[in-house]
Amino acid sequence: xxxxxxxxxxxxxxxxxxxxxxxxxxxxxxxxxxxxxxxxxxxxxxxxxxxxxxxxxxxxxxxxxxxxxxxxxxxxxxxxxxxxxxxxxxxxxxxxxxxxxxxxxxxxxxxxxxxxxxxxxxxxxxxxxxxxxxxxxxxxxxxxxxxxxxxxxx
Numbered sequence: 579x580x581x582x583x584x585x586x587x588x589x590x591x592x593x594x595x596x597x598x599x600x601x602x603x604x605x606x607x608x609x610x611x612x613x614x615x616x617x618x619x620x621x622x623x624x625x626x627x628x629x630x631x632x633x634x635x636x637x638x639x640x641x642x643x644x645x646x647x648x649x650x651x652x653x654x655x656x657x658x659x660x661x662x663x664x665x666x667x668x669x670x671x672x673x674x675x676x677x678x679x680x681x682x683x684x685x686x687x688x689x690x691x692x693x694x695x696x697x698x699x700x701x702x703x704x705x706x707x708x709x710x711x712x713x714x715x716x717x718x719x720x721x722x723x724x725x726x727x728x729x730x731x732x
Contacts, residue, residue, distance in 0.1 A: 664692065670711055
């Protein structure tokens with residue numbers, strides 16, 4: 579279990595990393611991998627890793643900070659994050675989220691949530707048909723594990 583002091587430190591590192599990485603990235607480079615809508619499907623999310631670092635005093639664990647872009651009207655496929663502990667912070671826009679066994683919750687800019695290891699993420703969507711949403715997501719995962727696995731057939 580991550581204590582409050584470690585979690586606060588991880589959040590501070592992630593925030594600093596995000597500010598530095600976002601300031602140094604060319605906006606066209608960030609948009610390059612974004613998914614666009616087609617006539618028959620909704621756009622989906624795009625995860626961009628900012629930093630991945632083995633935790634020095636926690637053998638077998640890796641810290642990863644990432645930005646998740648959700649274009650207007652985007653919806654991620656149902657997914658899991660393996661055995662990672664996940665922290666998500668809404669940088670821009672409004673996001674609707676649901677974890678298995680929990681109610682659908684709407685998060686606005688400045689709000690956040692956590693996902694316990696093994697959680698099933700049923701819904702992640704941008705609520706706006708015209709404005710993009712953006713999340714800072716921090717993972718504490720087993721070294722070498724995939725950060726996201728979409729449900730089969732989704």
